[in-house]
Amino acid sequence: MDKNSKIYIAGHRGLVGSAILKQLKAKGYSNFLLRTHAELDLVDANAVGEFFAEEKPDYVILAAAKVGGIVANNTYRGDFIYSNLMIQNNVVHHSYLNGVKKLLFLGSTCIYPKECPQPMKEDYLLTDVLEYTNEPYAIAKIAGIKLCESYNLQYGTNYISVMPTNLYGPNDNFDLEKSHVLPALIRKMHLGKALEQNDWEAIRADLKNRPIESVDEKANEEAILQTLKKYGVTTGKDGVSVEIWGSGKPMREFLWSEDMAEACVFIMENRNFEDTYESGQKEIRNTHINIGTGKDVSIKELAETIKRQVGFDGSLQFNADKPDGTMKKLTDVSKLHELGWKHNIELEDGISQMYQWYTS
Ligand SMILES: NC(=O)C1=CN([C@@H]2O[C@H](COP(=O)(O)OP(=O)(O)OC[C@H]3O[C@@H](n4cnc5c(N)ncnc54)[C@H](OP(=O)(O)O)[C@@H]3O)[C@@H](O)[C@H]2O)C=CC1
Numbered sequence: 001m002d003k004n005s006k007i008y009i010a011g012h013r014g015l016v017g018s019a020i021l022k023q024l025k026a027k028g029y030s031n032f033l034l035r036t037h038a039e040l041d042l043v044d045a046n047a048v049g050e051f052f053a054e055e056k057p058d059y060v061i062l063a064a065a066k067v068g069g070i071v072a073n074n075t076y077r078g079d080f081i082y083s084n085l086m087i088q089n090n091v092v093h094h095s096y097l098n099g100v101k102k103l104l105f106l107g108s109t110c111i112y113p114k115e116c117p118q119p120m121k122e123d124y125l126l127t128d129v130l131e132y133t134n135e136p137y138a139i140a141k142i143a144g145i146k147l148c149e150s151y152n153l154q155y156g157t158n159y160i161s162v163m164p165t166n167l168y169g170p171n172d173n174f175d176l177e178k179s180h181v182l183p184a185l186i187r188k189m190h191l192g193k194a195l196e197q198n199d200w201e202a203i204r205a206d207l208k209n210r211p212i213e214s215v216d217e218k219a220n221e222e223a224i225l226q227t228l229k230k231y232g233v234t235t236g237k238d239g240v241s242v243e244i245w246g247s248g249k250p251m252r253e254f255l256w257s258e259d260m261a262e263a264c265v266f267i268m269e270n271r272n273f274e275d276t277y278e279s280g281q282k283e284i285r286n287t288h289i290n291i292g293t294g295k296d297v298s299i300k301e302l303a304e305t306i307k308r309q310v311g312f313d314g315s316l317q318f319n320a321d322k323p324d325g326t327m328k329k330l331t332d333v334s335k336l337h338e339l340g341w342k343h344n345i346e347l348e349d350g351i352s353q354m355y356q357w358y359t360s
Pocket residue numbers: 010011012013014015016017035036037038040041042043062063064065066067083087106107108109164165166167168171172173180
């Protein structure tokens with residue numbers, strides 16, 4: 001990529017897309033093609049076709065997707081498979097039709113089997129059954145990898161797939177039902193701390209910044225308390241408690257979104273599809289690259305770290321009625337390290353930065 005190349009970042013306002021845009025700007029890239037979801041619905045094949053034919057981007061970074069935590073994935077199963085298949089089919093196919101030089105497809109490490117040997121190497125793809133809670137999303141992501149790989153092999157395109165672990169950072173989704181664990185726990189503990197301190201100004205400011213369905217910052221205290229209780233932030237005679245879904249035993253690996261963005265740009269600048277296989281190799285598959293830290297923590301440990309960093313003094317209640325999901329999904333990052341990229345931000349530091357961002 002040269003600094004004037006026309007780069008389309010699909011999903012530039014999201015957690016990862018916004019970090020990629022920031023990273024590219026910091027490196028001196030300046031010619032961006034950006035559309036919000038409202039301006040261009042990537043599920044709409046005709047609209048995507050017209051957009052690509054008119055704009056002719058040189059490079060494409062596909063960071064737009066239907067994304068959510070374990071409960072959102074399990075509840076909106078149809079939306080997750082349909083939207084993600086449509087978005088990636090439309091963007092990849094029209095990139096091909098319009099001569100895009102290189103495309104980066106973002107998948108997820110949920111593509112690997114539920115009981116995958118650990119750490120999970122790229123070659124473990126399609127070796128066993130998937131975790132049920134996010135099977136539709138994972139199937140779409142696997143289709144995305146195979147779409148890119150197949151176009152590369154048939155049409156000589158240069159599409160790279162990366163499989164990030166769980167991500168977190170500025171512009172994350174803090175919805176208490178649909179978000180991932182890390183932003184959800186930051187918000188729940190922040191609200192829990194405000195309740196402990198009887199700080200209604202902080203509670204109302206939080207509801208104003210990030211509205212919750214059925215209650216707004218102007219509602220009376222009782223209505224707000226009922227809503228917070230519904231989302232697992234409860235005050236009672238024993239003090240304030242925050243609900244943690246599941247057993248707390250699942251292990252998760254977390255990568256700071258700005259590290260993820262750095263890895264994506266590194267790969268866009270340094271990697272081509274032809275580097276992903278040996279010349280003369282008969283079957284070319286599993287050409288994707290894992291992106292992670294190679295380190296994981298239990299959800300209980302994560303909750304305790306967030307509790308400490310936020311300064312919440314109440315109790316944690318584990319709710320076994322909520323799903324645990326995969327018990328362990330640690331990425332094998334040797335391929336990424338061999339390419340010359342390693343993460344910078346450790347979890348403790350990332351949580352601290354994230355909470356500062358959340359409260360600023
Ligand atoms: N967050 C995580 O922990 C992980 C994420 N990933 C993957 O990384 C990528 C980015 O995820 P993340 O940044 O977290 O997601 P976000 O939900 O933060 O952002 C998604 C972006 O996609 C856009 N978008 C969604 N649907 C459409 C649509 N139909 N048409 C146009 N734009 C659309 C949204 O646009 P708008 O802002 O305008 O609404 C938003 O900018 C995804 O492929 C995801 O699967 C992989 C592993 C973990």
